[in-house]
Amino acid sequence: MSSAINVPRGPGLWVRGPSRPVQEVPSPDATPAGAESAAVRNGGRSPGGVAWIGVHGGSGVTTLSVLVGGADVGCRWPKPDEPSSVYLVARTHAAGLRALSQMLNLLQHDEAAPDLRLLGAVTVADAPGRLPVQLRRRLRVVGSAVPVHAIPWIPQLRLGGTPDDLPKEMAALVARTAELRGARP
Incomplete structure (x- = not known):
């Protein structure tokens, strides 16, 4: 079993821009460098929270x-x-939904960490408006395998701002994430 993620290359450089290494962004509750968490000392994963x-x-x-x-x-x-409860996240363009399908296939064949708990998939709108029929079909197939939370287009994010209120489509996702963190939404 491999624990590496095989991310598909997708469209050429002219569509996706130059590739660069993924930078890890520590979560606000991350363990300080050099410190060992209770989960590691006890040989398990962090019990609470969600990993994206x-x-x-x-x-x-x-x-x-x-x-x-x-x-x-x-x-x-x-x-x-880090939390063992995970959501897979993809944009709603063709390459994103293809990558999501491939990742679900890896998980189906147990090519992930054995103690992960897949909560579902989160799709983030890549453009305003309704998805083309081909992408809606692919999304239905994904939805037949796992719960899918669809995040609509949020114009404030594109401009570098933060929305005053989250879209109603995110309510179930916010509630589930807060529940797993042991907090109120």
């Missing part, structure tokens, strides 16, 4: 961790001291 796993670069895991809470683990499996 991007199935491709630019999926929105950092934004979700800021807006909703949880650990931003980028495009990798969570480390032993």
Whole structure:
């Protein structure tokens, strides 16, 4: 079993821009460097919280961790001291949904950390408006395998701001994440 994530290359450089290494962004409750968490000492994972796993670069895991809470683990499996309850995150363009399908296939074949608990998938709108029919079909297939939380287009995020109120479509996701953190939404 491999614990590496095989992120598909997707469209050429002209569509996705230059590639660069994924930078890990520590969560606000991250263990200080050099310190060992209770979960690591006890040989298990951190019991609470949620980890957001991007199935491709630019999926929105950092934004979700800021807006909703949880650990931003980028495009990798969570480390032993990070939450074992995970959401897979993808944008709603063709390459993003293809990467999501491929990641679900890896998980189906047990090619992930054995103690991960997949909560579902989160799709982040890549543009305003309704999805084209081909992408809606692919999303239905994904939804037949796991629960899918669809995050609509949020114009304030594009301009570098933060929305005053989160869209109603995010209510269930916010509540579930808060429940797993042991907090109120």
